[in-house]
Amino acid sequence: MFHEYRDIVSKLKVENAHFAKIFEKHNELDDKIDKDGMHMDTIELEKLKKEKLHLKDEAYRMIMEYKKANNL
Numbered sequence: 782m783f784h785e786y787r788d789i790v791s792k793l794k795v796e797n798a799h800f801a802k803i804f805e806k807h808n809e810l811d812d813k814i815d816k817d818g819m820h821m822d823t824i825e826l827e828k829l830k831k832e833k834l835h836l837k838d839e840a841y842r843m844i845m846e847y848k849k850a851n852n853l
Contacts, residue, residue, distance in 0.1 A: 786844050807836040
């Protein structure tokens with residue numbers, strides 16, 4: 782996720798516990814969807830996908846704030 786911002790993501794994961802938690806949860810959901818998605822009902826799968834997207838949006842917002850604050 783966010784390969785083009787790899788350096789910023791690495792810094793945020795170390796410097797910001799909330800970002801690290803969001804990033805980890807996103808990856809856990811991604812793994813669960815890939816692993817178990819075919820065995821879930823549609824509603825449950827859509828719920829996980831929406832949660833994953835919400836986490837991605839929040840992480841992206843934090844990356845953009847970091848870029849702006851550090852003139853990157």
